[in-house]
Amino acid sequence: MFKPLFIFAACLLVVNSFYAQKLEPKEIAKALCSEEFHGRGYVSKGDSLAAQLIAAQFAEYGVKPLKSKSYFQHYSFPVNSFPKAMSVMVGQQNLTPGRDFIVSPSSGSFKGQLKLETLDRGTLETPEALNKLLDRLHENEQNNVGILVNSKGITKDTLMLLNQLIEELNNYFPIIELYSDKFTWSISQKTNTFPHVYLRENLYSQGKVISLDIENKFIENYSSQNVIGYIPSKRWFCRKYVFLTAHYDxxxxxxxxTYFPGANDNASGTAILFGLADRFLKKRSKYNVVFIAFSGEEVGLLGSRYYTDHPTVPLKKIKFLLNLDIMGSGEEGVTLVNGSVFKQEFDELVEINKENQLLTTVNARGKAANSDHYFFTERGVKSMFMYTMGPNKNYHDIDDQFEKLSFAEFEDLQKLIELFVRQL
Ligand SMILES: [Zn+2]
Incomplete structure (x- = not known):
């Protein structure tokens, strides 16, 4: 009994050591990507540990809680998670999660050796073969039968049919789908009865035995939190607010x-909030500046949606919101979602960038529901979402690591955003 307790205490100590002192923005990004924070998701309270670190650093920097004694805004949601077993064996080869295979985020649990039935182009294009397969599956339900899916050569129309069929069959059988594209993982709020494994195509050859040991845990009411801080305006009784936001989950x-470090997405954006806080603490803005580190973004913009339903500042008092997500590169400039919607503000940003010779390019695009600005825009708040571009293409994979961030424009980005806010 002593050992696990000791390990738990040691983990707490490591995490606590992040809290006790002011960290530089890049050190905050590094800490958030470390294994102690479990990829800031739904295993071992990763997201809550990250929230604690962010709140502690707000306090160290001198960013105050907004209108209450707490930095946290709590809410909850259902989520599927994978805290324990995650093993796929092909023959005698034990595969590496994230590298050799990923599971569909809504996967259920299964343990055992599979008797494989193949579903491929040939089966789908021959009604007789498909009917025979479905009959066999029907007879063999609960007999450790798994379905090996090979979508090679299947046309777009048939692919839709295949995906519908897989979804239905996944209620009764584990699915092994051979996959050759880049692995991009995500989070689900639903769960299926059995796992759906995406397996690197070249790791399987016909006749090989596949064994699974995969365990999911569906959490009905996962308790999460946004972290909110602010720096008051230099003017007394200022009623206008500028919001700077970034998701930390x-x-x-x-x-x-296996954990997903989420360095570019979005430890980088969370960290840059602190660089900006430093700038607005040194020289106050004419507006109150609110900083929100949102949770639940990867589950479907849940934290920002919750905030717009339960705002701590009336939304009409928000002069402008700038959301920062993927701030770790910048070699190829930045793009602003809503840049073509809020043309005047976008043009100002471009002008500031040109005058100060900061980034190589500042691009505009239209509206998109792809980060935490979205529900604000929908409620009439002027907002843009800025992301950096560069050679780092690691995204929603186990290689989105702190060590791979170039931070090529980290200082220039801060300068650009600071000047933009001062000019609003
Ligand atoms: Zn993101």
Whole structure:
């Protein structure tokens, strides 16, 4: 009994050591990507540990809680998670999660060796073969039968049919789908009865035995929190607010041994909030500046949606909101979602960038529901979402690591955003 307790205490100590002192923005990003924070998801309270660190750093920096004694805004949601077993074996080869395979985020649990039935182009294009397969499956339900899906050569129309069929069959059988594209993981609020594994195509050859040991845990009411702080305006009785936001959550763990660090997405954006806080503490803005680190973004913009339903500042008092997500590169400039919607503000940003010779390019695009600005825009708040572009293409995979961030424009980005806010 002593050992686990000791390990738990040691973990707490490591996490606590992040809280006790002021960290530089990049150190905050590094800490958030470390294994102690479990990928800031839904295993081992990763997202809540990250929230604690962010609140502690707000306090260290001198960013105050907004209108209450707490930095936290709590809410909850259902989520599927993978805290424990995550093993796929092909023959005698034990595969590496995240590298050799990923599971569909809504996967259920299964343990055992599979008797494989194949579903491929040939089966789908021959009604007789498909009917025979479905009959066999019907007879063999609960007999450790798994379905091996090979979508090679299947046309777009048939692919839709295949995906519908897989979804239905996944209620009764584990699915092994051969996959050759880049693995991009996500989070689900639903769960299926059995796992759906995406397996690197070249790791399987016909006749090989596949064994699974995959365990999911569906959490009906996962308690999460946004972290909110602010720096008051230099003017007395200022009623206008500028919001600077970034989500701090990521995908968490896919089994006990594998976590997704989420460095570019979005430890980088969370960290840059602190660089900006430093600038607005040194020289106050004419507006109150609110900083929100949202949770639940990867589950479907849940934290920002909750905030717009339960705002702590009336939404009409928000002069402008700038959301920062994926701030770790910048070699190829930045893009602003809503840049073509809020043309005047976008043009100002471009002008500031040109005058100060900061970034190589500042691009505009239209409206998109792809980060935490979205529900604000929908409620009439002027907002844009800025993301950096560069050679780092790691996204929603186990390689989105702190070490791979170039931070090529980290200082220039801060300068650009600071000047933009001062000019609003
Ligand atoms: Zn993100």
């Amino acid at each position: 990521h995908l968490g763990r896919m089994g006990e041994a």
